[in-house]
Amino acid sequence: MYGNRQLAYAPTPYVPRSALSATINLDEEVKLATTSSERDLYDSLAEIYSIIITLDALEKGYLKDSIPEGDYTETCSRLLKQYKSNLADETVAKAFGDLESFKREWDMECPRATERLRIGIPATVEQGPSQKATQQGDSADATLVVNATENFITLLDAIKIGLVEKDTLHPLLVEIIQAVNKVTDKDFESKGKIVQWLITLNQMRAADKLNDDQAREFQFDMEQAYYGFKGTLKRD
Template structure:
């Protein structure tokens, strides 16, 4: 008798159909999470992914003049707010890491969204492309007063030590929006407002500016305020 020839591979064992159907159900939903906390985390990360993709498409549409400025500004502001709101949760922020890491992990190519998230402002606020409705000697005094009050509020906050990101960032947003309503002139140190917005945007909500940075911010904003007032006198 010939010796039994050994097969070059392990044969697949026979599994009765009844046993297979007892262990696998094609109708059963595959669960990515086993707890409510895990599900909430995955939902938040999925929402962040969606926000980044949507924001990139929005930026492309704006650059192509395919969307009105007012609609772009409203939509972009809402997306930025949703992005920050999701990352305000410590668990989500820890799983997210940072934007570059998240993009690498999910193989995302979104350069326009990346820049917008870095700045933290709609392009229409960062670089207004239209002249305000009122300007020069006919400028609405109410808008000028509002911009002035915003500068003073920010400077007062710095002087009394309210230098957390979640305090300063909204005040700076109010300033840049207010001055853009008064004038589209690139007055002295106006760019500093945007630069500080970018700096604060990269910080955690409760993070404070060190004393030296707080003094630098105060100096820059005082100079920007003087530049704003000087522009009003020239126009």
């Protein structure tokens, strides 16, 4: 009875077809980029990734006091410079986006590197060296005091004549924080403002400039920091 019953469908026999055969050579290298510009972009992004990882390890080593201050400062400065140099390319900067989005995309947890990149200068520059070998007794070397004073005056003069571009102000501000830290490790009025403005300027592009309100506030803060610095010297 069941032997003569027809199936509701006709099974299709499997027939191998050449069109379904593998077309990928498993021994062939897979290329992420097909043009030189794409390769350059990926190389730059990979270098930025490496810089962030390396910088985070460097910061951890410095905090554990496992690396000399001089070596830390030199290495950190070089990494920060390389980071900025890569992002100076508009194509790379566009693909990079910003630090937080880049970290999310590549699942990176680098809090120490993030903070150092935000500030833009080594911790030894921001906070000053732990030892004041240039001091004699309780009095700072007169040459260092003069140098710090001249740096303040140069910066304030630049603001007064309208030089408020990031690429002008940021280097001058770095020189100031370095100079005052060589003179004294004491906090003084508005010293924190110097670091705050360093962070603000560090987030700007080289050609960006402060607007009128920012320039006025910046000048006021730097004048207060200068007076605070001089007040510290009087107390010493």
